[in-house]
Amino acid sequence: MSDAAATGAAPADAMIVMSHVEKWYGDFQALTDINLAVRKGEKIVLCGPSGSGKSTLIRCINRLEDYQKGEIRVGGTRLGDDARTIDAVRREVGMVFQHFNLFPHMSVLRNCMLAPMRSLGASRAEAEATARALLERVRIHEQAEKYPAQLSGGQQQRVAIARALCMKPKVMLFDEPTSALDPEMVKEVLDTMIGLAEEGMTMICVTHEMGFARQVADRVIFMAGGAIVEEAPPQDFFSNPRHERTRKFLGEILHQP
Amino acid sequence: MNYRLDFTPVIEGLPDLLLACLGTFGLALGGMALAIVIGVGGVILRDSRIAPLRWLVKGFVELVRNTPFLVQIFFIYFALPLAGVRLDPTPTAILALGINGGAYAIEIIRGGVQSIGKGQIEAGLALGLHRGQVFRLIVLKPALRAIFPSLTSQFVLLTLTTSVCSAISAYELTSVAQRIESESFRSFEVFGTITLFYLVISWVMMRFFSAISQRYFSYPVK
Numbered sequence A: 001m002s003d004a005a006a007t008g009a010a011p012a013d014a015m016i017v018m019s020h021v022e023k024w025y026g027d028f029q030a031l032t033d034i035n036l037a038v039r040k041g042e043k044i045v046l047c048g049p050s051g052s053g054k055s056t057l058i059r060c061i062n063r064l065e066d067y068q069k070g071e072i073r074v075g076g077t078r079l080g081d082d083a084r085t086i087d088a089v090r091r092e093v094g095m096v097f098q099h100f101n102l103f104p105h106m107s108v109l110r111n112c113m114l115a116p117m118r119s120l121g122a123s124r125a126e127a128e129a130t131a132r133a134l135l136e137r138v139r140i141h142e143q144a145e146k147y148p149a150q151l152s153g154g155q156q157q158r159v160a161i162a163r164a165l166c167m168k169p170k171v172m173l174f175d176e177p178t179s180a181l182d183p184e185m186v187k188e189v190l191d192t193m194i195g196l197a198e199e200g201m202t203m204i205c206v207t208h209e210m211g212f213a214r215q216v217a218d219r220v221i222f223m224a225g226g227a228i229v230e231e232a233p234p235q236d237f238f239s240n241p242r243h244e245r246t247r248k249f250l251g252e253i254l255h256q257p
Numbered sequence B: 001m002n003y004r005l006d007f008t009p010v011i012e013g014l015p016d017l018l019l020a021c022l023g024t025f026g027l028a029l030g031g032m033a034l035a036i037v038i039g040v041g042g043v044i045l046r047d048s049r050i051a052p053l054r055w056l057v058k059g060f061v062e063l064v065r066n067t068p069f070l071v072q073i074f075f076i077y078f079a080l081p082l083a084g085v086r087l088d089p090t091p092t093a094i095l096a097l098g099i100n101g102g103a104y105a106i107e108i109i110r111g112g113v114q115s116i117g118k119g120q121i122e123a124g125l126a127l128g129l130h131r132g133q134v135f136r137l138i139v140l141k142p143a144l145r146a147i148f149p150s151l152t153s154q155f156v157l158l159t160l161t162t163s164v165c166s167a168i169s170a171y172e173l174t175s176v177a178q179r180i181e182s183e184s185f186r187s188f189e190v191f192g193t194i195t196l197f198y199l200v201i202s203w204v205m206m207r208f209f210s211a212i213s214q215r216y217f218s219y220p221v222k
């Protein structure tokens, strides 16, 4: 557990602070005493077995899930119940989903322009310029007029990343962005994420791509049973896991073909 | 059977009958426009966070779908004036058709809305859009696309139901036909002719809806 979170004092440049967060689905406790402080520019990889609460944790950060105890602060704003704060936080936090969730009835370009225009009040011209620039950055600008169904999975996921970036977020959350992709498309998405990391984006990535974790993560966090079991820089995490459950988990995922 | 066909009254009344087809289209289009508004609005209220609104919509749907259209239109035309609301036959017909079609449209459109994956809504919320925007900009169009064939059949049915509005002498095809028939006693010729007219009207409506579908719902899906 990080010292800062345990003492309740977050580092001054903390983007996200979760302190003593607990969440239940009815009687089932999905998150137990989550303490996590993410500094500006930090890259966190979150891993753990299925059902361990990884998605739940990151979905609490942009309030797609509510929580019952503890506190979450995003960029200094306390994430409570009122809609204004929630919307404000969501505008600063981008999210990329496992299944892309592009809007099927809009072109790629319109997918990217929608939220800046409707949520940030950008003009059409501004939104289009931003969208085209970011589509170019994920190397998909030639497909701007196409519809999502006309793209491959890897292309769709890159559009989803561009769409989130169009909001100029301060933090990006990724929930298993490559696990719905055919193997040959994983790399193009990971490369996009690596590029983003190199530019200094604050990122929390739920992924089992351990090569990615080694390359970009500042810290790897391992969850099991709704709690954070272990966190360490990648070299320590992989070479010297302290907990039995972490060792077992690493054994399972690293020995996959 | 020595009924001799005589189309003379039909031919003489043809301008009236054709004009009355426009009346039928007018009632149908007015009714459908109202039904769409009631349908979409009803879906929003039906799933709102305010329980009494949900009950209200549920009650409305049950009431309308389990009572005859003829009784509904009589109620509006003959009973509402007693409460001080007096409408002419044409507005009455449009109102009744819109209310009736709207109740069915609520159930149909709601099915479409429920077919939209949670991921779409979450993606919209995560981008900072609020619930109303998510519904309007993200959910509605794919939802309408999903149920458009059902909505089309419901609206063709609504178009044919305009003939019941002859009961309050609204201006439409059946009431004009009835007048010609009662003056000429040429029942077979008159009702045979408007049967064909209704077939054509239904066909035109289906073309109309398929054009709308081509125009708005033809984006590619997997």
Ligand SMILES: Nc1ncnc2c1ncn2[C@@H]1O[C@H](COP(=O)(O)OP(=O)(O)OP(=O)(O)O)[C@@H](O)[C@H]1O
Pocket (backbone or CB within 6 Å): A025, A028, A030, A048, A049, A050, A051, A052, A053, A054, A055, A056, A057
């Ligand atoms: N809406 C819900 N209602 C009830 N229980 C839920 C709900 N969503 C998740 N859970 C439960 O909470 C636990 C954590 O779920 P979560 O989706 O966060 O796991 P995860 O670590 O992301 O797993 P995976 O790797 O399979 O995506 C699981 O046991 C799951 O069954």
Ligand SMILES: [Mg+2]
Pocket (backbone or CB within 6 Å): A054, A055, A056, A175, A176
């Ligand atoms: Mg998950």
